[in-house]
Amino acid sequence: MAVRGPKVRLWRWRRNPLKRRSDTVEAWVLLGTWLLTALAGVTAGLAAGRSVDAGLARERVEWTAVRGVLAERAPGGTGRETADSREQVWGTVHWTSPDGVRATGQVRVAPGAAAGTPVTVWTDPAGHLVSEPATPAEARFRAAAVGGLVGLSAAAVPFVAGRLLCVRLRRHGLDRWDTEWARFDPLSDHSTG
Known part of the structure; x- marks a missing residue:
């Protein structure tokens, strides 16, 4: 059983002699991922919602x-x-x-x-x-629903890409730990676990 200490928030941003370069890179990737996820989701959702609302408003006027x-x-x-x-x-x-x-x-x-x-x-x-055009209340609901779905879909792209990149960074970091540990303790065989 692993023993864990208290959870330290923002540990990747603090000075620590055990912090590796990959920890800092992962911190920046996570920050960028969250920012891009929020920006892509909100931007795409608002654009889609406005487009749907404008189209339904045009129908109410023209039909x-x-x-x-x-x-x-x-x-x-x-x-x-x-x-x-x-x-x-x-x-x-x-x-x-x-x-x-x-x-x-x-x-x-x-x-x-x-x-x-x-x-x-x-x-x-x-x-x-x-068909009969949507009422203003129905148009608002449709615009919000479409905007929400488009926003979630658009936000999923940077989120998934960032998560995949973080997984690769962690694997790379663990491989480096193994390599350095093997140099430090060449007599132990860590492959048998």
Whole structure:
């Protein structure tokens, strides 16, 4: 069983006759790793979050609600649905785009809705059918989620690279200890452990 003394914080930065050059290099690598990890994560996360938020804001401005009508009776409609039922089915809808072109598409409607029922559809500037744009609260949530995931992914790169470099430095340091110990005590055989 190994006996350990009290943990000394920042030992790599203190003067110590037993401190090796590799300990100092490892300290700088660790410091650089943490700084790069934080910088990469925050920068990438903020950039991705702002990009998503700007894209969703642009959709709210550019996409328009257009009044359409259901072309035929929607499938379903067992009579058990209530006015606030969340269940919806695909139905064919006709609408006139802002530039006057009549269009047809599939949207989600209440089951069993009658032909001619008014339906709100959303179109982009080209008149193509799109989903309803995200509300400002939904946009903030999506931007935060995407920013967080991108930030964690970006932070993982320098973190993993730094950890791998530290492992190599430790192995190199242990090899040097073995070499120096063998010079100091040539009669002992350390390979049999």
